[in-house]
Amino acid sequence: MARKIDNKVKINNVKLIIDRKVTVEEVAYKLGVSTNNVRHWLKVYIGNQKKKRMRLIAGIALLLIISVPIILFTIFHNKTKPVSEPVVQDKVAEETTDVKTNTDKKSIYNGMGxxxxxxxxxxxxxxxxxxxxxxxxxxxxxxxxxxxxxxxxxxxxxxxxxxxxxxxxxxxxxxxxxxxxxxxxxxxxxxxxxxxxxxxxxxxxxxxxxxxxxxxxxxxxxxxxxxxxxxxxxxxxxxxxxxxxxxxxxxxxxxxxxxxxxxxxxxxxxxxxxxxxxxxxxxxxxxxxxxxxxxxxxxxxxxxxxxxxxxxxxx
The missing domain is CATH 3.40.630.40 (Zn-dependent exopeptidases)
Structure with a gap:
């Protein structure tokens, strides 16, 4: 009779294999199962991860499809505003070129690194x-x-x-x-x-x-x-x-x-x-x-x- 292994245990051991901390053989020996079983877990886990990535990519693509028209409309709308609002525009420009010093002002720096x-x-x-x-x-x-x-x-x-x-x-x-x-x-x-x-x-x-x-x-x-x-x-x-x-x-x-x-x-x-x-x-x-x-x-x-x-x- 095949030994039942908890899914959480399977996933944890598969992650160790992927991180190259242990081998398939070591996991099989440790859990008392065949190497074929471990390879099957590995295959299933990788397949599930690919599906998750694909769902994430699809979600991002959908978000872009929805948001791009809104962004374009906002840009066009701002460009067509009358020139009778110079004070407001100057204020925005000043805020976007400041440096955050624990305030809510926008930073001129990109936060990368x-x-x-x-x-x-x-x-x-x-x-x-x-x-x-x-x-x-x-x-x-x-x-x-x-x-x-x-x-x-x-x-x-x-x-x-x-x-x-x-x-x-x-x-x-x-x-x-x-x-x-x-x-x-x-x-x-x-x-x-x-x-x-x-x-x-x-x-x-x-x-x-x-x-x-x-x-x-x-x-x-x-x-x-x-x-x-x-x-x-x-x-x-x-x-x-x-x-x-x-x-x-x-x-x-x-x-x-x-x-x-x-x-x-x-x-x-x-x-x-x-x-x-x-x-x-x-x-x-x-x-x-x-x-x-x-x-x-x-x-x-x-x-x-x-x-x-x-x-x-x-x-």
Missing amino acids: KVFIDPGHGFSDSGTEAPEEFGFKLTESEVVLKISKRVVEILEANDYDVVMSRTENYDEKQEDKLYKISLTERVRLAKESKADVFISLHINAYEESNNVNGYDLYYCEKDDKYNEEAEKFANKITDKFIKKTGIEKIRVHKEPRRSSYQVTRQTTMPSLLFEMGYATNKEDAKRLLDDKFLENIAMSIAEGIMGYLTEIYSM
């Missing part, structure tokens, strides 16, 4: 800090995380897929006081995410002098095609940063492999490391405590990323 945001340091590694003589506290890991989270909010409001290397400064139970995310782990996470772009956010320091200041953007020199894309990505960030913050210049560094940062050297997508001022310079450090300045930084980074992704996905 995945982004990996790496807030530097974190957990037991606080990064650089402002000198005590400045009279205020500034910790790199906290500031870059604050900016990163705001960048993520803006990107997600504009329908972009975003992955972060960390979302907190502490481990879940506060048990491991030595825990930190290694650079190798950050690179691994970025590669596994299959992101289109990568940006690591930091604050610089120069212990020998408090006079050194400014903003630095780094990418690793690789092949010509990569360099062209990384430079294009960097230019999108610098252009937006200068416009949003009023800062006159960002230094863009094309680093040779041997002396480049690990997170820009070992990642495969266009990758940048952004040093957003010097904690050891009082003027830079004060700016990094100003919420308005941080918002402008976040907006410039988000808009630079969206501008680059919109451009490459429009080609």
Whole structure:
């Protein structure tokens, strides 16, 4: 008498075969049935999936048949509106060219692409800090995380897929006081995410002098095609940063492999490391405590990323 196998069990095992996690023979042995039975399940499942796809395609086609005349009518109707409504038209144009910052306005960006945001340091590694003589506290890991989270909010409001290397400064139970995310782990996470772009956010320091200041953007020199894309990505960030913050210049560094940062050297997508001022310079450090300045930084980074992704996905 043939053994009865639950349909759910059949489907789960067939999926494992399709995903190449197990073989037909292994499933047959595991369930105590013949390989012919397993092959029959596989054939039935694939047939059902094809039918589902065909029904979906037919549904989409029907929707298009119904909606195209409506769209064409709407376009024609709008074109034939009298020119006596300039104020309304201007308002619509303004709304459709804005950027979503957690509002209902339409975005000029297409929402295509995945982004990996790496807030530097974190957990037991606080990064650089402002000198005590400045009279205020500034910790790199906290500031870059604050900016990163705001960048993520803006990107997600504009329908972009975003992955972060960390979302907190502490481990879940506060048990491991030595825990930190290694650079190798950050690179691994970025590669596994299959992101289109990568940006690591930091604050610089120069212990020998408090006079050194400014903003630095780094990418690793690789092949010509990569360099062209990384430079294009960097230019999108610098252009937006200068416009949003009023800062006159960002230094863009094309680093040779041997002396480049690990997170820009070992990642495969266009990758940048952004040093957003010097904690050891009082003027830079004060700016990094100003919420308005941080918002402008976040907006410039988000808009630079969206501008680059919109451009490459429009080609």
